[in-house]
Each structure stands twice: as structure tokens, then as C-alpha cells.
Amino acid sequence: MSTARHGTEFTVRDAVFDFFRQTGLTTLFGNPGSTELRMFQDWPEDFTYVLGLQESVAVAAAAGHSLGTGRASVVSLHSAGGVGHSLGAVFNAYRDRVPLLVIAGQQSRAMLPTRPFLSADEPALFPRPYVKWSRQPERAEDVPAAFAEAYHVAMTPPRGPVFISVPEDDWDRPAHPVEPREVHAGFVGDPRALRELADALNSARNPTIIVGAGVDDDGASPAVIGLAERTGAAVWISPLSSRSGFPEDHRLFRGFLPPVRDQLARALEPYDVIVSIGAPIFTYHVHTEGPYLPEGARLFHLDCDPAQTAWAPVGTSVLTTIRAGVTALLELVDKADRPAPPPRPRLAAPPVTDPIEPALVVETLRGLMPDDAVLVEEVPSHRDVLHDRLPITRPGGFLTTGSGALGWGLPVAVGRALAGTGERVVCVVGDGSSMYSIQALWTAARHGAPVTFIVLNNQAYEAVKALGRRIDIPDVPGTDLHGIDFVSIAAGLGCPGRRVDRAADLAEALSHAFGQDGPFILDVSVAAGTSSAYSSPNDSGTR
Template sequence: MTSNAPRSDASGSSQHEPFTVRHAVIDLMRRLGMTSVFANPGSTELPLFRDFPQDFRYVLGLQEAVVVGMADGYAQATRNASFVNLHSAAGVGNAMGNIFTAFRNRTPIVITAGQQARSILPFDPFLASTQATELPKPYVKWSIEPARAEDVPLAIARAYHMAMQEPRGPVLVSIPVDDWDRAAEPVPARVVSTETRPEPFVLEQIGAALDACERPAFVVGGAVDRAGGWDEVVRLAERHHARVFVAPMTGRCAFPEDHRLFAGFLPAMREKIVELLGGHDLIFVIGAPAFTYHVEGHGPHLPAGATLCQLIDDPAIAAWAPAGTAVVGNIRLGVADLLTRPAPKTRPLPALRTVSPRAEPSELMSVAFALQTLAEVRHADDIVVEEAPSSRPVMQNYLPFTRSGTFYTMDSGGLGYGMPAAVGVALAKPGTRVIGLIGDGSSMYSIQAIYSAVQMKLPITFVILNNSRYAALQDFAPEFGFGPSDPVQGTDLPGLDFVALAAGMGCQGTRVTDAERLHDVLRDALASSGPMLVEVVVA
């Protein structure tokens, strides 16, 4: 039945009109806390925004990849699904790079995509998405184009709950343009569990192995921070005197990098992982795959004599792990259960991690000096969103993160995430300083994000490390047979002026070539009330 009762909108007015799909969806979004709509406008989405509620916020991105990147950062920082509205096939296609990243980041995003009117779909109309549900696969958890207009609100409700269930991730609902004004019923309020407790029987086996081993090592990943399990993991490591490594390609900070037990970062290479974990008889991987590789490797996956255990929120990851015992469930709940066990035997503390020597200023500034200076200026609570792949190993030595929720990068390796994600994080954390630490090549994938930051007057400092090249590819080339002096085609990036690019979008910027100036420039930029860009020319 269709309700014709008086309806009050967000402005307080009352109207006698049929309750439509649009009303039902707006009501549902409000109840689910999805009142920020990340979007780039298209014709087939316009009916959703008629009489846009005053308590909602439209967050404009100038390209669809920017839209999804902002929504990703916002969802991760708020720990709730964000709402994205994209145009049909072309819009979703433009967004696919960051949809892929959201899938790898395990970020809950409800993506709605416009579709042409149902009545003309048989005639292959302009801007129609021919196979709308197939286009985003396999990088969404679920996609649907509802069979009837009145099914759209329930489809979005299901999409939200699926996005929020671990392992979290993006979902997509394709909505024909003429569905929004069709009659519908409100979606009933529901409570749906988003977390599962790991199986006690398997946790008991892992707990017993931890108690019995002599030299444990933990390998932690981004799911620790996503699940809010930071404090529990620290306590478990302290209880067992375990050395703690960060898993390869981890998108969140998962352990305080100034802690006595912190041992460093594992590279995405099998032989080097085995070498770094050598001497440990139990490897406990928490909230990460065991292991993510980037290049083909050979030999064993574990050091000789070591046993592998894994606690992960994704059953697919548990299934492909090459060895050991795996338990699936929420990371925080699983570690909390392990902490209820009786205290284990006392073990000696492992050796301290070797500290990198200080970087000194030089005529052509080093990345190490630039990041060391940023570490000295930055407050520990400032949030860094990073996308500077070639500088990441240096960052791991010179820019430590010591608090939960202060570091984000992409788990996917796909570029174009960092700048818009910084905008999304800043929207989610009002009053918190956000630093977008971006490589020169990476920034050009989604530099339009600066415009969104300016329009919303967000306290973001974009730090562009400009080495005039795709350094990651040049550094990686020897793995594929390039000699030391062999040119790597398409990897030089001369002539980019990031201060001018920022100015064109209304953002103040400064270019720094002198190491002696960097401290003061960064200090002033981090104190600004709105967005600032600092281009740092590095070797």
C-alpha cells in the first residue's frame, strides 16, 4: 500500500503527497548516518537531489575517481559506510580505479549509479549502462539493479548491511532515473550484526601455540586498526614479549612504531620476508594476509622450524594462506579472547630495532631529510594520508606513527587514492590537521581533489614530494632485467609546477628547494586554517 499521510521534510514543512522511492531512500540514509553524499552530477541521478534535505551535505568531486577516494577516506575515518552517487557506465568506469582500491582497503561504501529510464532500456538508449551489475565486478561485494522501482529502498538497505559486514567493502546499486518518483513504502528499522567472534576451538589452538613457543613474532596489518583492536594487540604483544612487524602493503598503522617491541616493516618479497622472520619459531599474523607478494619468489613461505597462525576477518584470505592455522572473525574480539587466557611463561625481551641515522641537509634535498623534518613539525595526532610509493621505505624509517587512526594509504597499489582520501578524512575529523603526503606522479591522477578541499575550507596540508619521475618504476626496473643505466620509458616527469596547479584551484602553495627553509614552511602550512600545498623538490 502507498502512504498518503502528511510528510514533514527536513525543513519542517508538511506536504500531502505520495511517499516515493526518493522519500524512502532519504529517510533510510538519515537513519543509517549517511547524510554526506559524495558525487559528481549526471543527468540520470538528478531526481534524487530534488528538494535536497537541509541536514544533508553534497560533497562535489570534479571526477568520479575523486568522488570514490573522498568517500573511502570518510568511511574509514568515521567507521561507517559512506554514500556515493555516480553517473551510469562512463561515471562508474572513471571511478573503477578507486573502487578497486576501496575493495582492497575493505572500505564500506554504498555506491548508487544512475541508469536510463526503464521504458527505453530495450532500445539501447544514450548513457545507458548495458550490464550495470557486471561493470564493477569483481571489485564490489554485491551489485544489483532492482527488478522493480519499489524495490530500490530495500536494495540500498541490503547494500548498506552487506558493506558493513566483515570483511567490509563497496557495493553498487544501479537505479533507473524514473524509479525515484515511483510510490514506495518506508524501510523498516533493523539491527544487523557486522562482526563475528572467532571460533573458540581454533583460538584455543592458537593460544596454546603462543604459550608454548620460545620466540614469537607478530605480523600486524590494517584490519587491526579497522576493527579498533590497537590497544588489544599492544597488550598481547607485551604479554608474550613478541617482536612486532608490519605486514607488506599495509594501508593503516597497526602498532605504535616507537614501541620497545616494534621490529619494522616486511617487504612484499617472499625471500626477504623469510629472512627477516628467521629465528622465530611462531609467526602470528593478525589482521593481514600471510603474505602479500609483489614479485615472483621461490623457496619456503616461512623460516625453517617456524609455525604459522593467522587471525583474519576475511575467510577468502584464510583459505589461500599457504600453511598454518587460521581463524576467521573480528580482530579486536579475537585478540580480546586471547587476552583472557592465563599469563604465559616469562620470556626474555627481544633485541631492539636498529634506529636509522639522522638525515642531514644537502644541496639537493633527500627524501629522508624531508620526511624527518615533517616528523619533527607534525603533532602525533595529525593524520597522514600517504601516496608516495617510492618514498614509503624512507617514510617507514623517518616518519613514525605512534597512535591509532593517524595513517592511511592504499592496500591496492593503485594510484589516485591519496589526495581525495585526505579530503574525506578531513571531512570526517573536523578540526584535525590532515597531511596529504603525495608523490608528484601520484598526485596527477586525482589532483582535482584540491578543488574540493578549497571549497570546503578544510585544514589539509598537501605535501608533494617532487623528484620529477615515476621513481617507483625506475627503482623496480632491475627486477625485470633492466641494467643500471638502461632508460625506463615513460617514467620521467619534467615541467610540472604544483604551486601553479594549486593556485588554479584557489589553493595557496609554496615550492621549497632549500633544506634550511623546509622546517619553517611546513610549520606555517600545518598551522593554516585552510588547505595549503607545499611542493618539496627532492633528489
């Protein structure tokens, strides 16, 4: 534990930075303002500050860093306006259960009664309900203890962002140091409930497992693979999952469930026992009528979040952390002798045409992407094509947003690349999505982040157009995006790049991009009107 600096009094700043140091939080992301200046005084040499040129970029980059390191990350924002700018990314972090310590500046306490310029009137309420915990401590000397509590809350399952507002004059006030507390994250569900689930699996005619983001988040993929192989259950990934969690080249893997109620129920018709693991399976994007599940099917839902289990409209919920619960369940389940489902057919090779088909980009990417690469996706128009043609085969190999607020992909990729784990990050992003957070290219360039950005450029918000077509609105205004020069924008932000207009140039361009040490962007012109956004009302329910 540190002592006072140079004989001066131990301050809030000393206590907070000592706490960060002891918990390994020595990389801070942020976008600074006047109400944070006192926090930055005497900036410690062993800390790194990663600047995002907009607040949502800073939050998403911190989230990518957290997803790479497996621990919380810290992000500093500017008072009310900066917090407001960031809230789309805070919403994504909350839905995706990313532990972040979000710090917001605030004007000096003596000024607050006069509602000063840049101040937040009710700072603890501003980011709610999309943080687990929020506070502006009543006294300056309470700030270090608030950080310790916030960290504990952020790291306790279900993990997620927390928020602290700190008046700018608090940082120089005297304070006492705080000790970090261990967060032991595993707990096992009710043994009677797990026994009931095991009995259902042991007697099932045809069971299935639905894997959600919680599996990858808790490092439970090996246990879930073991459960699938022991029971012979077919495995699906939940609708719009932000992670993978099961190897998509496994013989038991069947595909991705759609976020459409009737399609999802149809996809599950063959199964009599359904086990949802770390997955909110009733995540719908468009409304249809019909039952939630096939008639007669039994659903069991394993998750660590009591709120999520409470709003599940049907089924039996078991409150448990995923790895601990599935490991315990494995001891209760009999080895089943069920025939493996037929192998999923490999899709035919896409045509080599100009304009370039998105499927050709994905197939070429599959053949050239480094084996240990981490794929970050934010391409709503072509996510189905990407999943169908580029299987994720290892834990931690896939990241996207499970909540849908755009602007997540680019900065998450940058933060993930800065986590220091050595893999190259490949970010496949739409032209529309990328413009929500294009400033992240500057951060990538400044830090030499090993990211290949691939913009699938159809000059439109094509996913919105496709959903419009689905509900008989063929001409949606405000969905055309002509004339954006991504290579020039990237160059202005310090990131080299290249435009690809011809299919014949695609493989060479990708190889060149993967051969760079730092960031590189490919602006790939793809055919318009090719989105498969949840197909049509008569679709079979798989993608």
C-alpha cells in the first residue's frame, strides 16, 4: 500500500490510483474534459491512458479491452454531456455483461447548488437502468471506498458496467487507502433443480442445447461441449448472441436460432427437452404471433442473472453461474447412445462476380484469416452469410453486440487488440455501422493496434431496407449512403487502407492487410440489395 507522496497528505487521487494498481487496472480509456483535470494531476508513469475521440468510442474500446483481459476496465468520461454521448455504448456493455468502471467528472461541490455549467443534476440516475450500480459519494473521503464497492459489483455475476460521479475538487481531499476484495464468481444452482434437469435429459427422446453468450463469458465452453457429447444433444446458438460458446464445426452443431418468434419455435419442433445455457432465447427483433416453444417441449434455463430468469415467459429456470452449474450437471447425466445428426452441408462456392458478392468476401476471408484471429462483427446486413460460411471454432474467437446499438464493432476491435494477448483482430463492419464510431481508427493508429478492418460497403443501411421489404415498405427514406471514401477518412486518421472494387483483387488485398503489423482498412465494394435480415415470414427458421 502506498503512502503519502513527498511528505504530503494522502489524497483521494492516491487512494483510487493505488486501488487501480492493486487490481491490475492500469490502462484507462477516456475522453477528457475540464471536470476531470484534477484526476490527471501527477499522472502515474505505470498507467496508460487510451484516448478515444468520442465518448462512445472510449466506452466500447474499454469494453473490448475487458473482453480480452477477462477483468474490468476503467473509462473516464466528461460530466453530463460526455456521459450522454456514451450511453449507446454503455447500453451495449450492460446487455453484453461487460464489467466496466465508468467514471464521470462533476463540477466542484461548492458550485453544485447553483447548477453550474457542465454539471450533472442527478448524475447517479443519468445512466440508469443500463448500469448495475451508480453513485456520487456524499463526501470526498468516501470516494475510494465507492470505487472498491463498484469494482466488486462490476465483477460479480452477472457482470456489467458501474458508474461513479466524482466532483472535481474531491481528488485533492485527504482520504484513507482501501484494500481490494476478492470476487469469487462461481456458484452452483439448487441440487434438486439440477437433478430434475438431469432426469429430463436422461429420459429425453431428442434433447437440444441452446448456447448463449454466458457460456463464452464464463469460460464454460469445454463443460458445455462435454454435456452435448454426453447427451448427444443437438446444439444451437441463441438469437443475436454476442459471443459464440460452441465450436461451429462440431458434429452436433446445428446453426443459429432466428430472433423471430414463430421461426424460432419451428426450428425447435424436433426437440422434447430444451436446455438454454447462458442465453436469453426469447430475444426477438420483429413480432410474429404463435407459441414460444413447440407444444409439449420442456425448457430448462441456466443463467446467473435473476432478472433474466424472472422475465423468461416459459420454462424452469436454474440460477447458477454457467461453468459451475454445467460441471455439476455433468456428474448427474447418463451417457446417451443417440445417433449424431446428419452433417450440415457445406454451402456451394459463391460466384466470382463484380460487383462482389458478400458471400465471396466471407469465403475468401475464411481461407486467409489467421487461425488464432479474433473476429469482431458489426455487419447487420450480412451477419447470416458470415455465420453460415465462417465457423467460429474456439472460445473467445467471436465478438459482436447482443443489443444492437450501432458503433460498437470498430472500437471494441481496437480495445480487444490492445488487450495484449497477441492475436490479430479482424473487424468485419458495414459501411453504415462504421460511421457511428469511425474515430476509433485514430486510436488504433496511435497505438499500433493489430486490427484488420473490412468494410462491406453496399452504400446503404441495407439491414433497415431489408426489414422494410419484409413488412412491405419497399422505399425507406434516409437509407442510402453514397459517396463515403473510407480509405481517405482512414488516412486522415493515420490508418492506411485500400479500396477493393474487383473480385479478382480480393484475395491479394486481404493477404496484404493481414500482413501488416498495425491497423489496416479494406473498403470492399459489395453488391447492394443482398441482405438476408431474418429472411421472410415464410422462412424455415434457420440461417
